[in-house]
Amino acid sequence: MKLAEVVQANFNTLSVINRFGIKLGFGDLSVGGVCEANGVNIDFFLEILNAFHDKNYFPQDHLQSFSVDEIVSYLRKTHNDYMYQNIPYIEMLLEQLEADCKNPDEIKLVHNFFNEYKDELFKHLLWEDNKIFPYAQSVEQAYLNGNNVKQVVEALKNYSMKNFLGEHDDIESKLNDINILFVKYLPPVYNQHLCIRILRELSFLERDINDHSRIEEKVLAPKVIEMEKFLLKQHE
Amino acid sequence: MSKTTFIVAEPVFLVRKGLVNVINELPNASVIGELELTKSITKLVTGTSNYVDVLVISSDLLDETSQSSFKRLKTKHERVVIIVVTKDVKDIPIELKSFFSEIVLLSDSKSTVHEKFKKILNSTNAAQVAHQAQVLSEREAQILKDVALGLSNKEIADKNFISPHTVITHRKNITKKLGIKTVSGLTIYAILNKLIGIDEGN
Numbered sequence: 001m002k003l004a005e006v007v008q009a010n011f012n013t014l015s016v017i018n019r020f021g022i023k024l025g026f027g028d029l030s031v032g033g034v035c036e037a038n039g040v041n042i043d044f045f046l047e048i049l050n051a052f053h054d055k056n057y058f059p060q061d062h063l064q065s066f067s068v069d070e071i072v073s074y075l076r077k078t079h080n081d082y083m084y085q086n087i088p089y090i091e092m093l094l095e096q097l098e099a100d101c102k103n104p105d106e107i108k109l110v111h112n113f114f115n116e117y118k119d120e121l122f123k124h125l126l127w128e129d130n131k132i133f134p135y136a137q138s139v140e141q142a143y144l145n146g147n148n149v150k151q152v153v154e155a156l157k158n159y160s161m162k163n164f165l166g167e168h169d170d171i172e173s174k175l176n177d178i179n180i181l182f183v184k185y186l187p188p189v190y191n192q193h194l195c196i197r198i199l200r201e202l203s204f205l206e207r208d209i210n211d212h213s214r215i216e217e218k219v220l221a222p223k224v225i226e227m228e229k230f231l232l233k234q235h236e
Numbered sequence: 237m238s239k240t241t242f243i244v245a246e247p248v249f250l251v252r253k254g255l256v257n258v259i260n261e262l263p264n265a266s267v268i269g270e271l272e273l274t275k276s277i278t279k280l281v282t283g284t285s286n287y288v289d290v291l292v293i294s295s296d297l298l299d300e301t302s303q304s305s306f307k308r309l310k311t312k313h314e315r316v317v318i319i320v321v322t323k324d325v326k327d328i329p330i331e332l333k334s335f336f337s338e339i340v341l342l343s344d345s346k347s348t349v350h351e352k353f354k355k356i357l358n359s360t361n362a363a364q365v366a367h368q369a370q371v372l373s374e375r376e377a378q379i380l381k382d383v384a385l386g387l388s389n390k391e392i393a394d395k396n397f398i399s400p401h402t403v404i405t406h407r408k409n410i411t412k413k414l415g416i417k418t419v420s421g422l423t424i425y426a427i428l429n430k431l432i433g434i435d436e437g438n
Contacts, residue, residue: 105434106427106428109424109427109428109434110424113420113421113424116420173417173418173421174418174420174421176417177416177417177418177420177421178421180414180415180416180421181416181421181424181425181428184414184415185414185424185425185428185429186428187428
């Protein structure tokens, strides 16, 4: 299948494709061809793309065959997208809406609410970037190459991937509420085109973040937990 | 917002189809029933009118029983809007005029007809919004207000002389009804619906 056809079938896959460093203008290259030209692991690419396209598609066994490094690198790129693309864009739209209405106080309320969500989200993303991902990578290094096994085992006794799963709570309630406020409860006097655009962005972000959490919980965590078990046993 | 539903009662086939067409072309409106005879209206009043927002009726169908029919319709479903269609305003009995929100003339131009229907749609939509805003019971609205003011479950319980457990049940029901889960979201809802002032929310 040509990559251009994939994009035409589901336009939203573009943001996923972009995270692999693949830029527009694929010409008539097949998916495999594009991956080869960009040095992307095609199996990993396909699994992530399929998982994104269809949320029920999740052959975990297959995804387990990729390295933690590959998964983390993809997850980091999604984090960057949220922090530097999606969220700032929504903020800009909210500011536009605020400037383009007679009663900006109501929109300001929603905007403040969105900022609350943003702070929560950023805190969460940075915690994963700075703590969880390096930890997951260190476990893999210890497992594959025997690097710093002692320190890693000590670390995992304090905080393992199971703890992460326990803490990886739902931060999407706020996003969902903002969505509902726009759809159901804001007075219909606001610039409708802007409202629709904001809603589109919010829904996309919500979907994308859910997909991203699924990869963390169903792929990254189980894989690391397996390696943790092995390391603990070996160290006894 | 759900669609505004119409019943069209008009004995003349071509006129009826024309009305149905015009209404179905309006945004958020749909005709859910067509009637030829006045008798069906009496039946309609006692029957399915729960789902009817607007009744469009031809002046040809008005008779001496109409007044009591409309009265019953209005007492049963105060939100039902009645529109009359006629060749001549003089055909409408004076004692019935107060029931009609709008009079559509067969001689009306396309734009006039559209305007009249749109005016009706705006008013029914507004009524729907007002109706939906009241889905919370008085007690729930009070609890929501307290939640939005930042009170804890314990404080709300003490203030309203109920158990904390009951407060939690109310909160669950509020969330279920509104679809809003977080305190911040509920606060904004409370402000938008004037349950609390804009400076009070925290």
